[in-house]
Amino acid sequence: MTLYAATSNNNKIKEFNDVLSELGLSVENASHIWKLPEVIEDGKTFEDNAQKKALEIAAYTGRNIFAEDSGLEVFSLNAEPGIYSARYGGENLSDVDKNDLILKKLGKNPNRSARYVCVLAFATPHGIIDTTEGEVRGSIAREPAGKNGFGYDPIFIPDGYQKTFGELDKSIKNSISHRTCAIHNACSKNLFDTRKWK
Ligand code: ITT
Numbered sequence: 001m002t003l004y005a006a007t008s009n010n011n012k013i014k015e016f017n018d019v020l021s022e023l024g025l026s027v028e029n030a031s032h033i034w035k036l037p038e039v040i041e042d043g044k045t046f047e048d049n050a051q052k053k054a055l056e057i058a059a060y061t062g063r064n065i066f067a068e069d070s071g072l073e074v075f076s077l078n079a080e081p082g083i084y085s086a087r088y089g090g091e092n093l094s095d096v097d098k099n100d101l102i103l104k105k106l107g108k109n110p111n112r113s114a115r116y117v118c119v120l121a122f123a124t125p126h127g128i129i130d131t132t133e134g135e136v137r138g139s140i141a142r143e144p145a146g147k148n149g150f151g152y153d154p155i156f157i158p159d160g161y162q163k164t165f166g167e168l169d170k171s172i173k174n175s176i177s178h179r180t181c182a183i184h185n186a187c188s189k190n191l192f193d194t195r196k197w198k
Contacts, residue, residue: 002028002063002064002194003027003028003064003065003066003122003192003194004027004028004029004030004033004057004061004063004064004065004066005027005028005029005030005065005066005067005068006030006031006036006053006054006057006058006065006066006067007029007031007053007067007068008031008036009150010029011149011150011151012068012070012179013027013029015173015174015177015179015180016179016183018170018174019174019179019180019183020183020192023183023187023192025187025192027066027192030057030061030063030065033061034060034061036057036060036061037056037060039052039053039056039057041053041069041083041086043069043083044083045083045119046069046070046071046083046117046118046119046133047069047119047121047131047133049069049083049119050067050068050069050119050120050121050131051067051121051123051128051131053067053068053069053121054066054067054121054122054123054128055121055123055127055128057123058123058124058125059125061125062125063125064122064123064124064194064197065122065123066120066121066122066123066186066191067120067121067123068118068119068120068121068179068182069083069118069119069121070085070116070117070118070119070178070179071083071084071085071086071116071117072085072102072114072115072116072117072151072152072156073114073115073116073117074102074106074112074113074114074140075111075113075114075115076106076109076111076112076113077102077105077106080102080105081098081102085151085152088101088102089101095150095151095152096144098151098152099144099152099154099155100144102140102152102155103140103142103143103144103155106140112139112140112141113137113138113139114137114138114139114140114156115135115136115137115138115178116135116136116138116152116156116177116178117133117134117135117178118133118134118135118177118178118179118181118182119131119132119133119182120132120133120182120183120186120191122186122191122197124197129191129197129198130186130189130191132182132185132186132189132191133181133182133185134177134178134179134180134181134182134183134184134185135178135181136158136159136176136177136178136181137158137159138156138157138158138159138161139156139157139159140155140156140157141154141155141156141157141164143155144164144166145163145164145166145167146163146164146165146166146167146168147166148165148166148167148168148169148170148173149165149166149170149173153165153166153173154166154167158173158176165177
């Protein structure tokens with residue numbers, strides 16, 4: 001049975017399929033087939049929200065679904081924006097404004113350590129099958145740089161590099177990102193092969 005991705009974020013779908021295609025896999029975007037209801041993300045953790053999205057969309061479509069919740073945690077800002085990454089600073093703030101808000105809050109603070117987190121949840125209409133997590137550690141740049149990627153990528157410098165994800169080639173992001181780690185963890189549990197779901 002086909003596995004559908006439930007997300008309204010096309011950047012995520014592109015990254016899923018870039019990584020999955022190298023593994024001989026692909027996913028269908030559920031929102032291209034159904035008009036999906038909005039899922040209220042009111043969980044306390046990335047895992048809560050990923051599971052809620054997967055369960056509600058699986059029940060709505062009657063299909064096998066995977067959903068993702070992800071975000072940026074800046075340690076000296078009490079792990080903000082965290083689960084609020086998509087709506088940090090208010091629903092209507094642009095990505096540029098969200099990045100500026102983080103830079104303003106950090107100011108000249110030398111502790112700029114951060115991480116991106118991604119949780120994938122796999123569900124049938126009857127319940128959760130499993131979840132996997134991935135992270136990539138790094139630091140927050142002094143100013144935004146680069147146009148690659150999306151969201152917080154212009155201010156996130158992954159450990160081991162001198163440039164932001166916004167500046168680095170997408171092949172580098174796709175080799176080390178939180179999303180890629182979560183996908184590889186899911187592959188090692190055969191979660192992209194619904195025939196192996198118990
Ligand atoms: P769905 O819930 O429909 O999947 P969303 O964009 O609302 O889409 P989330 O609630 O998981 O998704 O919020 C994730 C936010 O975290 C995302 O909008 C970005 O601001 C940020 N984010 C996550 N992964 C990122 C990445 O790889 N690069 C840049 N920003 C990222």
